[in-house]
Amino acid sequence: MIGYVIYGRGSFNQLDEILKSNRKGDEPMIFLVDHFFEGKELAKRVPAKGKDKVIFVDVTYEPKTSYVDSIANQLKEEFGTVSGIIGIGGGSSMDLAKAVSLMMNNPGSSADYQGWDLVKKAGVYKVGIPTLSGTGAEVSRTTVLTGPTKKLGMNSDFTPFDQIVLDPELTANAPANQRFYTGMDCYIHCIESLNGTYLNEFSKSYGDKALQLCRDVYVNKDDWDEVSDDKLMMASYAGGMSIAYSQVGVAHAVSYGLSYLLGTKHGIGNCIVFDHLEEFYPEGVKEFKYMVEKNQIDIPKNICANLTDQEFDKMIDVSMGMKPLWENALGKDWEKQMNRERLRKLYERL
Ligand SMILES: NC(=O)c1ccc[n+]([C@@H]2O[C@H](COP(=O)([O-])OP(=O)(O)OC[C@H]3O[C@@H](n4cnc5c(N)ncnc54)[C@H](O)[C@@H]3O)[C@@H](O)[C@H]2O)c1
Ligand SMILES: [Fe+2]
Numbered sequence: 001m002i003g004y005v006i007y008g009r010g011s012f013n014q015l016d017e018i019l020k021s022n023r024k025g026d027e028p029m030i031f032l033v034d035h036f037f038e039g040k041e042l043a044k045r046v047p048a049k050g051k052d053k054v055i056f057v058d059v060t061y062e063p064k065t066s067y068v069d070s071i072a073n074q075l076k077e078e079f080g081t082v083s084g085i086i087g088i089g090g091g092s093s094m095d096l097a098k099a100v101s102l103m104m105n106n107p108g109s110s111a112d113y114q115g116w117d118l119v120k121k122a123g124v125y126k127v128g129i130p131t132l133s134g135t136g137a138e139v140s141r142t143t144v145l146t147g148p149t150k151k152l153g154m155n156s157d158f159t160p161f162d163q164i165v166l167d168p169e170l171t172a173n174a175p176a177n178q179r180f181y182t183g184m185d186c187y188i189h190c191i192e193s194l195n196g197t198y199l200n201e202f203s204k205s206y207g208d209k210a211l212q213l214c215r216d217v218y219v220n221k222d223d224w225d226e227v228s229d230d231k232l233m234m235a236s237y238a239g240g241m242s243i244a245y246s247q248v249g250v251a252h253a254v255s256y257g258l259s260y261l262l263g264t265k266h267g268i269g270n271c272i273v274f275d276h277l278e279e280f281y282p283e284g285v286k287e288f289k290y291m292v293e294k295n296q297i298d299i300p301k302n303i304c305a306n307l308t309d310q311e312f313d314k315m316i317d318v319s320m321g322m323k324p325l326w327e328n329a330l331g332k333d334w335e336k337q338m339n340r341e342r343l344r345k346l347y348e349r350l
């Protein structure tokens with residue numbers, strides 16, 4: 001669980017005060033800010049002082065272990081140790097901040113920790129401030145990284161943030177397409193969690209709430225306004241809490257393969273896959289198609305049209321490796337239901 005949560009319009013203004021009691025002598029706070037904000041108003045509001053450093057992180061590609069290692073090594077060389085890491089941006093920046101914090105106190109490469117419960121030491125103090133709503137990365141116990149051999153998170157009890165600042169004002173000007181893709185990540189988390197075999201009352205309570213908030217925004221409302229930003233930020237939080245005690249499912253397992261081979265981004269990749277998952281989530285996919293139409297969003301098609309057998313095999317390897325996701329979706333005997341041939345046919349349809 002996150003140690004401290006603040007929510008509300010304008011709560012970003014409290015950041016300076018929040019950081020004050022967490023500073024260790026003159027060791028700096030390091031702000032990892034999504035490069036989209038370079039030169040923008042938000043960057044000027046970052047309360048950096050003394051030896052503090054603002055690093056604009058490149059999220060053109062989703063975070064790689066090599067990028068995490070290079071930032072952590074650079075900080076260790078320059079400062080030895082730091083007071084904390086503050087991530088400001090979308091899910092990619094959240095994940096970078098979590099991973100860099102952990103790598104400040106754990107030896108080796110972040111690639112050594114891709115998996116479940118491999119991280120042995122707490123990282124430095126870390127704060128997450130989302131500027132897009134949907135991934136749930138602000139609450140989750142993982143940080144998704146692409147490494148030399150796999151795309152897999154550093155899932156551990158040390159991974160969640162110590163503090164998050166949920167200020168819906170920060171998401172106000174996100175482009176409609178991006179907002180939809182990231183928002184749908186949350187919707188899909190809910191459908192996968194609520195229809196999964198790992199479901200329990202904890203996950204269900206949060207999943208039901210998150211799903212209702214997503215529907216308020218994408219089904220029941222006709223315009224985008226402040227209320228939409230407020231609701232989607234809480235949907236992301238509750239959706240993240242829901243999967244914290246369950247798992248995601250087929251859409252994520254398949255989209256991880258796309259992302260590994262083609263670099264397809266998480267939100268859009270999930271949408272591309274979910275559009276074809278009627279056989280697994282009939283009601284969710286029906287509602288999803290309605291939301292796509294109502295919000296006039298384009299979902300790319302035929303992205304696997306020109307792939308070779310070898311490339312399909314690589315995606316299938318990555319996807320079949322996501323065992324907990326398949327088990328959550330299809331049950332303990334999932335391997336009887338999902339095999340390489342069925343998965344290949346699914347990839348061919350995307
Ligand atoms: N740790 C987890 O639990 C978890 C869960 C789901 C997804 N993820 C990760 O999250 C990432 C996806 O995150 P995302 O969908 O939030 O997108 P993102 O962070 O990759 O950002 C997408 C784009 O939006 C831009 N952007 C960010 N905030 C903006 C704003 N307010 N206005 C305009 N542009 C803005 C970014 O610069 C970038 O170009 C993936 O790397 C995925 O693996 C992590
Ligand atoms: Fe996701």
